[in-house]
Amino acid sequence: MLPLTSMTGFLLQKSGAILLAHAERALEARGTRVRHFYVLAALNDTPDLSQHDLSQMIGIDAGILGSLIDEMETDGHVERRRNPLDKRRYVVNITKLGRDVLVVLLDDMQKIEQEFLSSLSDSEAGNLRKYLERALAGRWPEVIECGSPGEI
Amino acid sequence: MLPLTSMTGFLLQKSGAILLAHAERALEARGTRVRHFYVLAALNDTPDLSQHDLSQMIGIDAGILGSLIDEMETDGHVERRRNPLDKRRYVVNITKLGRDVLVVLLDDMQKIEQEFLSSLSDSEAGNLRKYLERALAGRWPEVIECGSPGEI
DNA sequence: TATTGTTATACTCTATAACTATA
DNA sequence: TATAGTTATAGAGTATAACAATA
Numbered sequence: 001m002l003p004l005t006s007m008t009g010f011l012l013q014k015s016g017a018i019l020l021a022h023a024e025r026a027l028e029a030r031g032t033r034v035r036h037f038y039v040l041a042a043l044n045d046t047p048d049l050s051q052h053d054l055s056q057m058i059g060i061d062a063g064i065l066g067s068l069i070d071e072m073e074t075d076g077h078v079e080r081r082r083n084p085l086d087k088r089r090y091v092v093n094i095t096k097l098g099r100d101v102l103v104v105l106l107d108d109m110q111k112i113e114q115e116f117l118s119s120l121s122d123s124e125a126g127n128l129r130k131y132l133e134r135a136l137a138g139r140w141p142e143v144i145e146c147g148s149p150g151e152i
Numbered sequence: 153m154l155p156l157t158s159m160t161g162f163l164l165q166k167s168g169a170i171l172l173a174h175a176e177r178a179l180e181a182r183g184t185r186v187r188h189f190y191v192l193a194a195l196n197d198t199p200d201l202s203q204h205d206l207s208q209m210i211g212i213d214a215g216i217l218g219s220l221i222d223e224m225e226t227d228g229h230v231e232r233r234r235n236p237l238d239k240r241r242y243v244v245n246i247t248k249l250g251r252d253v254l255v256v257l258l259d260d261m262q263k264i265e266q267e268f269l270s271s272l273s274d275s276e277a278g279n280l281r282k283y284l285e286r287a288l289a290g291r292w293p294e295v296i297e298c299g300s301p302g303e304i
Numbered sequence: 305t306a307t308t309g310t311t312a313t314a315c316t317c318t319a320t321a322a323c324t325a326t327a
Numbered sequence: 328t329a330t331a332g333t334t335a336t337a338g339a340g341t342a343t344a345a346c347a348a349t350a
Contacts, residue, residue: 001258003193004194006285008277009261009264009265010190012171013168013171015164016165016168023161038162050332051332052331052332058156062331063318066332066334067333086326086327086331087325088327089332109161113161117160119287119289120283120286125160127283128283129158129160131272131276131279132160132167132280134272135167137271140166202308202309204307204308214310215310217309218309219310239348240348240349241349242309307349307350308347308349309346309348309349310346311346311347312344313344314341314343315340318339318340320335321336322335323334323335324332325333327328327329
């Protein structure tokens with residue numbers, strides 16, 4: 001029997017947990033957490049997200065995301081207004097200041113990632129990314145209904 | 153900039169979390185959790201572990217592991233006695249019944265893993281495992297001092 | 305003085321459900 | 328009736344520190 005420490009599932013889970021712990025430790029020095037980075041990066045990729053779609057995209061509970069966005073709005077990193085086409089929804093966007101912060105956090109995150117993968121060649125790291133993308137396809141991120149009434 | 157959902161770190165963290173969630177859901181039907189599987193698998197690979205070394209090997213807090221081992225000893229899946237060479241330490245081992253349980257849980261876990269990786273070929277899944285092993289080398293599991301007084 | 309293991313406590317996190325407003 | 332978002336709360340999970348026994 002393959003030892004536990006060679007089972008792909010165990011390796012995947014521990015890799016993810018260790019990488020996250022490294023990232024949290026690095027971002028702690030900036031007074032932020034990985035979830036702030038996820039929000040900024042998602043909003044930078046996809047404008048005009050509702051909180052609901054954002055919470056599904058990055059996998060954070062809608063309740064937690066609510067207070068997170070409150071905080072980030074106070075800091076001026078994101079802005080939100082009501083969606084005129086569906087007044088239940090917000091339209092959340094990253095601000096100029098948020099983009100500046102994102103540049104710094106992205107640099108931190110990429111350094112952490114590169115350090116973690118430093119024993120792999122560039123092509124191997126590329127393969128790893130492709131494998132994970134394929135394994136996750138259809139499972140993540142949860143489908144955002146782009147034709148939903150939330151679209152502006 | 154690479155979208156968040158294509159960053160290897162994000163993919164790794166989400167893959168690990170999703171796979172763990174799948175596994176927890178599958179094992180829930182048997183009244184166990186992934187941590188029980190980890191303990192049984194580690195003890196099956198490595199006899200005569202102390203609780204301290206075991207907690208480092210599978211990455212569970214020593215306090216949590218204590219009550220976990222209590223429970224598993226009551227169920228007859230593990231047994232422990234004091235290490236005669238260092239009476240502070242336990243010597244924990246898997247029992248015959250524990251091995252029977254492990255066979256069942258391992259089958260569950262492998263099915264979950266195969267399903268999760270079903271979009272990869274066998275050689276790709278093998279590559280993925282090798283990449284993760286290399287990325288984790290030296291980071292996990294934490295070194296067990298095999299020459300320590302805990303050895304029998 | 306340091307380490308193993310146990311226990312208790314406090315803190316964090318998450319999940320749930322209730323609620324308002326809107327569709 | 329269903330959905331977006333907010334809020335409060337309970338439960339689970341985790342980390343910490345104190346302690347006893349042993350080295």
